[in-house]
Amino acid sequence: MKEYIRFLKFVKPHLWIMALALTCMVLTSALGGVSLGMIIPVVDNILTGKSIVLPGAQHAPNYLINLVDKVNSMPKGSLLNLVVILVSLLFFLKEAFLFFQTCFMNQLGQAVLKDVRQAIYEKLLKLSNNFYSSVKTGELVSRVTFDVGTIVNSITEGLTDLLWQPIQLIIYVAILIWIKVYFSISWWLILVTVFIFPLIIFPVIQIGNKLKKISTSMQESMADINSLLFETIYGIGIVKSFSAENYQREKFKAHNHRYYKIMIKSVKRLAIISPLGEFVGMLCVGVVLWCGGKQVVEGRLSAGAFIAFLAALLSLLKPLKRLSRLYGINLQAVAAITRVFDILDREITIKNKPVAAQLIGFKDSIEFKGIDFSYNKDRVILSGINLKLSKGRVLAIVGMSGAGKTTFVSLMPRFYDPDKGAIFIDGKDIRDFTVESLRVHIGIVSQETILFNDTLRNNIAFGKPEAALEEVIVASKAANAHDFIMKMPKGYETFIGDRGIKLSGGEKQRIAIARALFKDPPILILYEATSQLDTESEKLVQDAISRLMAN
Numbered sequence: 001m002k003e004y005i006r007f008l009k010f011v012k013p014h015l016w017i018m019a020l021a022l023t024c025m026v027l028t029s030a031l032g033g034v035s036l037g038m039i040i041p042v043v044d045n046i047l048t049g050k051s052i053v054l055p056g057a058q059h060a061p062n063y064l065i066n067l068v069d070k071v072n073s074m075p076k077g078s079l080l081n082l083v084v085i086l087v088s089l090l091f092f093l094k095e096a097f098l099f100f101q102t103c104f105m106n107q108l109g110q111a112v113l114k115d116v117r118q119a120i121y122e123k124l125l126k127l128s129n130n131f132y133s134s135v136k137t138g139e140l141v142s143r144v145t146f147d148v149g150t151i152v153n154s155i156t157e158g159l160t161d162l163l164w165q166p167i168q169l170i171i172y173v174a175i176l177i178w179i180k181v182y183f184s185i186s187w188w189l190i191l192v193t194v195f196i197f198p199l200i201i202f203p204v205i206q207i208g209n210k211l212k213k214i215s216t217s218m219q220e221s222m223a224d225i226n227s228l229l230f231e232t233i234y235g236i237g238i239v240k241s242f243s244a245e246n247y248q249r250e251k252f253k254a255h256n257h258r259y260y261k262i263m264i265k266s267v268k269r270l271a272i273i274s275p276l277g278e279f280v281g282m283l284c285v286g287v288v289l290w291c292g293g294k295q296v297v298e299g300r301l302s303a304g305a306f307i308a309f310l311a312a313l314l315s316l317l318k319p320l321k322r323l324s325r326l327y328g329i330n331l332q333a334v335a336a337i338t339r340v341f342d343i344l345d346r347e348i349t350i351k352n353k354p355v356a357a358q359l360i361g362f363k364d365s366i367e368f369k370g371i372d373f374s375y376n377k378d379r380v381i382l383s384g385i386n387l388k389l390s391k392g393r394v395l396a397i398v399g400m401s402g403a404g405k406t407t408f409v410s411l412m413p414r415f416y417d418p419d420k421g422a423i424f425i426d427g428k429d430i431r432d433f434t435v436e437s438l439r440v441h442i443g444i445v446s447q448e449t450i451l452f453n454d455t456l457r458n459n460i461a462f463g464k465p466e467a468a469l470e471e472v473i474v475a476s477k478a479a480n481a482h483d484f485i486m487k488m489p490k491g492y493e494t495f496i497g498d499r500g501i502k503l504s505g506g507e508k509q510r511i512a513i514a515r516a517l518f519k520d521p522p523i524l525i526l527y528e529a530t531s532q533l534d535t536e537s538e539k540l541v542q543d544a545i546s547r548l549m550a551n
Contacts, residue, residue, distance in 0.1 A: 003337045004330060007151065010119075011159075014111045018163075021104035024097045025164040029171045031094040032315070101164070109156030116148050120343055127343075128350040129415040130375070138227025143343060146222045147336040150215070154333030162330075165319035172319075175312040214266045215335035221259040228252055350414050352434045359433040362441055362522040363426050365390050366412070370421035373407060377419075381407045385421070391522075394549070409525050413442045443521035445545075447528040449508040451500030456485055457492040459500070460514045472518065479514035479544040481507070506540065513544045524549060 011018065124140065232239060232248055239248055292306050371385035381404045389395055397405050410416055411423060414435055422429045430438055451459050460475055461467035472492060476482040484507055488494040500508045516524065526545065 003341060004154075004334050006341070007337045010112045010115050011108065013115070014108050017104050017108045017111065018159075021101050021108065021160070022163055024101035024104065025167050028094050028097040028101060029164070029168045031090050031097070032168070032171070101160075105160045106156050108159075109152045113148060113152040116151065116340065117144055120144050120148070120340065123344055123346070126348050126351075127346055128348065129410070130349060131346060133375070136223070136227040138225070138230045139223035140343075141230070142219065142223035142226045143339055146226075147219055147339050150219070150336040151333050151340065154330055168315070168319040172312045172315045176309060210269055213335075214262060214269065215331070216338075218259065218262045218266060219336055219339055221255065221262055224255045225252070225259060228255055350417060350435060353432065356434045357432060359425065359430075359437040359441060362391060365424075365426065366523070367424040367427075368411075368421070369424065371411065371418045371423070372420035373404075373411065373416065373418045375407075382418070406527070409527060412523070412525065413439050413444065441521055442523045442525065443516035443519050444525045445509070445512050445516050445527065449500065449505075449512045451496060451503070451508055451511060453495065453498045455490075455493050455495055456488065456511065459496065459511055460492075460518050462515055464518075467518070472514075475514045475518035478517050478547045479510045480540040481510040481514045481544075484510075506536075506538075510540065510544055517544075517547070 120143065228248075228251060232252070239245060289310060292310070295306070366389045368385050368387040371382055372380065373382040374380045385408070387395075397408060399405050407416070411418055412430075414430060417431065422431065424430070425433075425438075425441075452462070457469065457472050458465060460472050460481075469492065473482060476485055476492075485492055485494075494502075496502045496511075500511070503511065
């Protein structure tokens, strides 16, 4: 449970919400307890026509004795009217506080959900490329959505029960003791409860441990479903062109069925906890009813007091059942919390030094000195690379597939750091500069153009939504993109769809070049920027690249 306690730090900023919810819980439980006390005058005075008797009057405070005397002296009709009005008012207030309690706890859960998602997203932005090369996109999405949703369920439901049910237990136990003391009920009727109820603890712990393992498998299975879903949507053109719909359908069916079977296991084990608690509780109530009922029949115990005692005992069943179920819910949440912290605790490999400087301008040269690099330490990609480029020079890199071209250009913006050697700008190691200031000086136009589901304007001025439209238009014209943009339904405010699906290959590439032109970086990386274009589009893109590379 250490991970669960650690997770509660996300609750800390919202303690005021929890305090309001806790206040409502106390008031709801207290009003429920007072309502139980109404049973005694209803049964003893109104229904049976007898006066309420306090066998333990010598222990009773004066206010209680005076209250009993006043109730006994009231006409039956007036007492009935008063009880009905009081019970109605008490239940109205109880349900009102229950409503606010539910609202506050759900607000707390959603606030925590927002904060956790934000924390994960911000961590994902900081993690280096080697992290993304080792995990599936669908798995990451599953952790941000499914896993976090499981955790929030443990906050809205689990944390509610963790706070509320003990309060109810304390109040109902206090009522049991109060009735025992002032109506001379035998201690052993309470001791029966103490001895029988703990019988449920051991099976609940066993079931909970199994639930934790099942929950981990369930989250992994959902990650597989999300991964396959993302792959299918992203590669739907390939799926259709290879007539692989049946293959993908069966693959998804297998993942889906696995998740279904795991979910059913989880539901069954969680469902058994409640009937188990119900059975043990009713066993206890049955024993008390049989023994206490004999005392009522023999006239040794007040019927109203015994029914109130029995009602308080029955009221204990619900919080005990909820607390036993809570154990399983929280263990499910712990499995999800572990997966969330697996991301939050990941080391950021590409980060700023404590005293990193700002890179201001590029004046002279770039130098690669003694560069070695491998991804998994078992296959060397680059070895002994030494290269010096003066400002204004153009370097063309050619080589076979897998020779390390992509890796080489990825070292410059510090997507990865070399195993050995260093890269220098104007004689200074790029690791001595902040990552942010380094990347401001580098523009990249890749082979696979990455565009976002946003407007053309925001894609070109990416990261600078406050940029003036005139600046965006200047960059677009230089990239030979302005003409086709103006033919779009809303011009620069046109949304281009997921990954720019509404644009052709040449149009996407020109938007990418316009983005680089808008940034106007002193260092430019072009990665096969025209390899997938037709002749006409390639000429337009080449003209745009020439303008981009000027100076």
